[in-house]
Amino acid sequence: MNRNVDVAGPLGLDPALWDVLACPGPDHGAVRPDEETGEIVCSDCGLRFPIRDGIPVMLLDEARPS
């Protein structure tokens, strides 16, 4: 593994990830980082998704409401 830790974007995730991340719900809304809680928030339905071991868990089962 040749990880470049210098390119970390919001919440320590690869900036390129933010271009492809979307809410898994019916709205498929745009998501944004919540630096306070370290979660990913859907700007449409407000569901919050955790990040585990540096990997966004974009699953409805794992989400919690705002």
Ligand SMILES: [Zn+2]
């Ligand atoms: Zn959503």
